[in-house]
Amino acid sequence: MAAASAAWLQHHAAGTPQWWSELAAAGAPLRERLADGNVRVTFLWRDPCGGPATSPTVRVYADVNSVTDHHSPQPQSLARLGETDVWWWQAILPADWRGSYAYIPVSAGQTPPAPDDDVRASRQRHREWWLSVMDKAVADPLNPACAYRSSWGASLSPLHLPDAPDQSAWRAWDEAGQGADPRRLTEIRWDSAVLGKARRIWVYHTGDISAGQWAERPLAVLLDGQRWAEQLPVFAALDEDTRRGRLPPAVYLLVDSMDGRNREQDLPCNDAFWQALQSELLPQAALIAPFSARPDRTIVAGQSYGGLAAMHAGLHWPERFGCVLSQSGSFWWPHVELHEKARAASGRRLPGSSGWLAERLASGATPPGHLRVFQEVGSREEVMVDVNETMRIALEHAGHEVHYQLFEGGHDWLCWRGGLLQGLACLWRPLAVL
Incomplete structure (x- = not known):
């Protein structure tokens, strides 16, 4: 001791x-x-x-x-x-x-x-x-x-622990529970005729720019938006990193996944979800906080199933989503038996494991494009490390630009909240601060 x-x-x-x-x-x-x-x-x-x-x-x-x-x-x-x-x-x-x-x-x-x-x-x-x-x-x-x-x-x-990656932008929430600046936050309802369901959307904008620059403001779509709005509110951290100059002034759409059943319907490579989001939600949100239509200024970000969904969106609609932020993406999908095999394996690792999305990418079945990708996974996530590594290799072989990293931790929103800000900064780094 x-x-x-x-x-x-x-x-x-x-x-x-x-x-x-x-x-x-x-x-x-x-x-x-x-x-x-x-x-x-x-x-x-x-x-x-x-x-x-x-x-x-x-x-x-x-x-x-x-x-x-x-x-x-x-x-x-x-x-x-x-x-x-x-x-x-x-x-x-x-x-x-x-x-x-x-x-x-x-x-x-x-x-x-x-x-x-x-x-x-x-x-x-x-x-x-x-x-x-x-x-x-x-x-x-x-x-x-x-x-x-x-x-x-x-x-x-x-x-x-003392050498964990920097999360100082979260200090205002960690120490005082500080949430959103109410002047920058609008909560709306997305009633989707395509999907036949309604959900909450949080629209948040950061930074101060002139009226004529609104249409050039970059956009980030954050899946599992209820997490970032209510359970680990990201707003003060976004404001802080914008103030520091690490992030450009931007518009953020936080998309509620509603519940487990709807999440399992919408996020695992569901074309209808992304078509509805583009045709219905983006125009509705743009009326509140205009943003750029350029794919190189648009990030779609997600964790676990959301990381899978974000990658699916970028690979299949690169003309709209040119930047992908995927954290601990569930790239085993739909091969659920991988988890059972890994549990029985020594060390719970299965190198070379892959799922449907990596297989389609490797076969050339996804549309051509050049994505910028920030991808991370926890070093303690067992077979998830293997499927993410397979995805990284497939992306690089297909000509996409990938920033890939392992963090010391697990399948954990506390880890992802730091990687989220890091990924946003990485993907938007070519942009001048507006």
């Missing part, structure tokens, strides 16, 4: 109100740089019911993105410190790691089911157990940064 964490955990007053007060002032999790450059992270949780004599809590599971394993029959739990109300666990991580985490305290009878010889049935029972305890997930009250909501509604805390 490193010296700083040992001083806390071996202190004679550990678990007393004074000890917790001092720990809250110091902030948690505790982070200690080791001699090899890695960081020892000490996660700490206070049992509200006290020590084991008075508390029903038998486990406090640590759900740390890309670090703890959801598939393990015995998920990682913190350990109780003696007879105190202190629960703790330590992990050693690369200094450039970033990720979301939560604690899941459970009582007797709420621990995972024991596996048996039927592997498939055991996995299904384990998955159902995870879903059953997710509503117990809590953010870390000792973490001073703003908590935020996961896709299933649980509260998450952010953890940024």
Whole structure:
């Protein structure tokens, strides 16, 4: 145990109100740089019911993105410190790691089911157990940064290790929850006759330009727009990087994916969705905040299924979407069995794996064009690294310009929020700031 964490955990007053007060002032999790450059992270949780004599809590599971394993029959739990109300666990991580985490305290009878010889049935029972305890997930009250909501509604805390990529543009939201400048934000409703559904759209514009320059302002279409509008609001970060000169004044369309069922319909390579967006939404939004029609000034950005969708849009409508920002794109689609194969494989990697979009690209079935692409994936995303690497190779062989990177982390919106701003700046770098 490193010296700083040992001083806390071996202190004679550990678990007393004074000890917790001092720990809250110091902030948690505790982070200690080791001699090899890695960081020892000490996660700490206070049992509200006290020590084991008075508390029903038998486990406090640590759900740390890309670090703890959801598939393990015995998920990682913190350990109780003696007879105190202190629960703790330590992990050693690369200094450039970033990720979301939560604690899941459970009582007797709420621990995972024991596996048996039927592997498939055991996995299904384990998955159902995870879903059953997710509503117990809590953010870390000792973490001073703003908590935020996961896709299933649980509260998450952010953890940024000291060498993680810069996300300083997010400081106003992290420290004070600052949202959009209301003078720049308009929420509209897109009633699509083509798709037969209606959804929310957030139209946001940044920077100050003269009236005559509005039509040249670049455009970014952000998929899963409800994430960037409500769960991890991107507006103040966009304003900050525009103020710094890292981004040009621009118009942003945040497109709500509505729910899981509609997301699975619209985002995996759905031509009708993109045709409707071009014929219906773009003209409607342009009445509020005019923007350029030039493909080299237009970015379509997405994560996971959205990363797949963004690439599909660029490859099939390069005359409108000349820049693609894809983060952890689900390029395995539609070969869902890849995940099962990877789980059974040593290291959960399957080099050379690909899906429909890369196969079409490699065969020459996509329209000609020259896209500018920013593509990233987390180094801990297992087979997702392989399908993204296959996609990168196919793009480069087809003559597209690709900026590709691995980040130290997982399938995590906390990581993607930094890559989103980095990708916007990379793709718009040739533009002079208006």
